[in-house]
Amino acid sequence: MTRAATAAMAAMAVAPSAPVAPGAPVAPGAPVAPGAPVAAEETLLLRVLSAFIREDVVGLRTRSTAVEREDGRWLRLPLPLPDGGDGGALLVPVRADGFQGEDAARLPLLVREPDGRRLTGSEAVLGALTALADPLDLPGFDAFAEECRQTLATMRLHDRTAHEVFDDLTARYGGDPADWTGPAASLAYDTLAARLDHPVYPTARGRSGLDDEQLRAYAPEFHPRFGLRWLAVPREALTLPGGPAALPASWPSPAGLGLPELAHTHLALPVHPLTLGAPLRDALREAGLEGAAVLADGPYLDAVPTLSMRTVGLVGEPELHLKLPLATATLGLRNRRTIKPVTLAHGAAGQRVVEAVIAREPRFKDAVLHADETVYAHAGHELLAVLCRRYPAGLDRAVVLPLAALLATAPGGRLVIDHLADRFHGGDPVALLDTCLTLLLDWQATLYGYGIALASHQQNVSLVLDRTPQDGRTRLRLLFKDDDSPRFHVPRLRQTLGAEADELLAPFQDPRMLGEDHRAVTDMLTTITLHLCAGSYAFGLAEHGRTASPEAVLGLVRERLAEAAERLGTAPGEPGAVLRERVLDAAELPVKAMVTAGTLLTKERSGASDVNTHYTTGPNYLRRRGRDLR
Template identity: 80%
Template structure:
């Protein structure tokens, strides 16, 4: 479809139907308005339905058609609609369905439901924009990087894989493609799914107001001085901080006022240096220096209205500490020295405000001949219509995508369960883990490595860390983490993060996804996951009190597994109403798809 072709009614219906299926499934999974716990099952000619009472009158109920799911919920929506039992009328479209469910919400929660309805409208507009521009963007990527994405090598090409990933839905959050408050023109100019080049703006801030751990001399050599920005009179007194163009205007003025810098900071008149947005959007890769990424705060929100894309200065400290922690573990586990990579996140600056900050993320050298892509891109559609994972399998795994899946699953679980052994779990979801694929220079054999970033939100079993690292080293490595929610006295929080991030998002989402695309039977892929996880548990030791026993008890053999309640905590309910201490670690439960009996029953 050409970019200027009007969206057909059928395409609109298809986009809205797909979104509504995900929304209804998420509501069911998270038990929104009691959809899971207050409903009863009803068998009808076309299959199973849920009946949700809406009042005391006869026939006062909503009916939802459901089918087997098995991933993070026992059931999922089967058709994108609700039916009023009283008269058999069908409610279709996001507004009608959400309106009916909102009417069942506690009045105190109405603002969250209203916000989510707007989130759906924004997401639907974005999905339609994606449909209209698919060929346009695919053609542009092909012209720039080549016809086969398995040949898009080096860090300059890595952001093209981000573009593909940005057009794919999140495995759990139904409105992940929406970004609050941005219109089509802004998405085209600044969002990763359009692969734009944007011009950064810069703010000259008094040096005394800027914190740069280790000193400003650690900033990249390419960092501009105020003189480079056309402000030579401030060269000695001020330091430059980059500003994302979307943060200009009222957000920046308010940030400067709150920081007490409205009279001393100066916004340069002209842009300086071009950048390309990565999958996270707020992080941009420098066009002329692709190994340098700048993470810049934005006032927009993704994955929930409460999930703002600003940067709290303390999280910069946490990110650097997370990198040091992982390096310490690799130092003790030399088998990961050449297979687990980490971007350098120790250089950053801020002026004491969440809109006046920057992380200078620098990627390892030696990746020019490697294909570097976020895990989130694996099941995306490449130019030409094939899945990206099929292209990669053709080049590196003799055309077998399951072999590629097994390879990254084996390495990922080996690494993450090793961290588990140390009492550590990291929030390394699909966006924060990249595959690095190339061939060894000695013999041309396929080489797979994993590249990590953004490890600022770990969970710790502190007694276990002190046992494995020693009290002094464990306490030193965790001293910079100022959020006490990260610390536990047992494996509960560590196992929950391991399950919801590594297992669900980085492994099992691909088992279910590959099965859904017909690449292999679901049962075979889940058996592979269980085998790899069982092997890891055995390496950790499964005797009483050993980490492998905790992994078995809380993951492999658990009756249910924790599941992120992202819609509830991210938008629908306030923290006071949901009880979520952290919107990113607020859980419900779902079936354990790794248990053989569960799979046999299906």
């Protein structure tokens, strides 16, 4: 018997189980209804099974056969024996999805044939699926099981602390989130967003290697304050464009950190407290700075984590955020939260690309904002770096929140978008979202016309809502950041920007960013802007009962994207025609295979050149359908 078959038998032998026929109810009561209270483990398992189906893990999508039973549809995955015989099957109950997959898990369980035993709980279900994996992939499956354990612990911690955190936010910022204004209050929206699941990655709330105490002390969902630590680094070891004069005025000197003897030879580099200890010691040794760099004794400057956790806002200077490397991972084992030095240069270059387009498209001059990311420093190591991100001035009276917070639960139990709609759009969340989509899709399609796509997902795009000083009308702007991994259609960029194109492209040292056709920019526009920043809200609002079906918002997405494509030109080969052909009218759309590339398979096994741009395919929910997409 193979190792995989042995593991399968062991997993099924210890699984909580009871005889059940696939056509009969397999859980107490009716199948889980949208919006019904569900235990954390069941919620997680539904998301994991749905992701596995979407990404065709162990053939769940392509090797399964659809079976109609009295209680609904099932996917039946045959289990061959080592000698090629029939080993029965695993069945997973599914429902029609329509967002990024045709099917999603309907109940958090598997059923084994022929004995009709059910497998419930993450350990049993993952054990059965892991047993079907190629032996070469077992380390990745084991790592994902650990991700699930960490995520489940975090979800339960979130449940236990929700009232505590909401009470704290209300005491600090007020009872109505629509009145949380200014850069400091924007961090409260990050706290709400951090308690919400990612639209695609099922274990996004987990952070590898961190326990409950560390999460409460440093994670954004708890809105903590903590002191930054500082490292005095020899000046000659630092790369610092613009020199020390470019650093913020509040930047401490070695003398101010209690190291006066290093005042003329060293510069201060902030260090996240979670990087202290072995990670920092290893980094200094690898960078050749062991003994030359000196850690200051105590903390200096208090900070509050943003949604990304490794980026923090300064308590006394909220418009300044410091992006600091962390020795942890989120959204997959291979998505480490360190900072590769080259990405700092890419981020500054991405900002310049955006500014070059805005200079040519004046209608976006006051509607699209970008944080300044041109000030950074590093010592040639991914744990010895900092980005000084400064937000535009004049946001003190504005509500500033990441797109990721719109569907988060606010204190009091309503969604954030409900509060914002009450204040800015007459209580209509769809009208608010349409205003956002109109600008977002126009801007991203305009970039597409230049041959540019930004990896500007829900975390990297913020809404800026306020009222115009002239007449008090509602004004919505978009604030972008972290554009360090764009994709370019190089011939198109040269055609649209002329001689400036090569100068703008020169800092980008990653060949994966530079393409000769529309493919990479189309894939990024689709998987990030369309799926994460538009489609997810159509389905999310329907799930929360704010619309009767996803089609209510998908129609707006389709219409706004079609309008934007029309402006790009519809003649064959023009960007608008390509956008219509490959997105609006395509039979299928690319979908991120984040679990596969991020944890389950090595790059050699998955073929992924980049864990964030490894794709499978899913249905095109923008094509009109005669049925409810749910």
